[in-house]
Amino acid sequence: MANEELAVKLHPTGCITGGTTMQTQDRLKRLQLIGRVQLAYEQLKDTMQRYHDDSPRARAAIAAAKKRLSLLNRALAMLALEAAQSSPA
Numbered sequence: 001m002a003n004e005e006l007a008v009k010l011h012p013t014g015c016i017t018g019g020t021t022m023q024t025q026d027r028l029k030r031l032q033l034i035g036r037v038q039l040a041y042e043q044l045k046d047t048m049q050r051y052h053d054d055s056p057r058a059r060a061a062i063a064a065a066k067k068r069l070s071l072l073n074r075a076l077a078m079l080a081l082e083a084a085q086s087s088p089a
Contacts, residue, residue, distance in 0.1 A: 037076050040073075043065050048062060
């Protein structure tokens with residue numbers, strides 16, 4: 001089985017025709033993740049401004065926004081580490 005056929009079977013949603021397409025897709029995924037981290041940060045900031053009181057609802061909303069930002073930030077850090085390890089020194 002050719003590498004391209006294997007790639008198509010492993011990644012059926014995208015049209016993968018070569019290394020440059022994979023690199024482009026990876027770059028787009030990284031940019032999307034960066035955008036999601038920025039959006040989560042803005043949402044946390046807005047949530048903290050919206051809830052000035054110390055109600056259970058406010059604490060829950062802030063905790064959820066912090067958790068989302070933390071998870072996305074961790075994913076971005078892992079992606080950066082992976083990219084740093086795979087790049088030639």
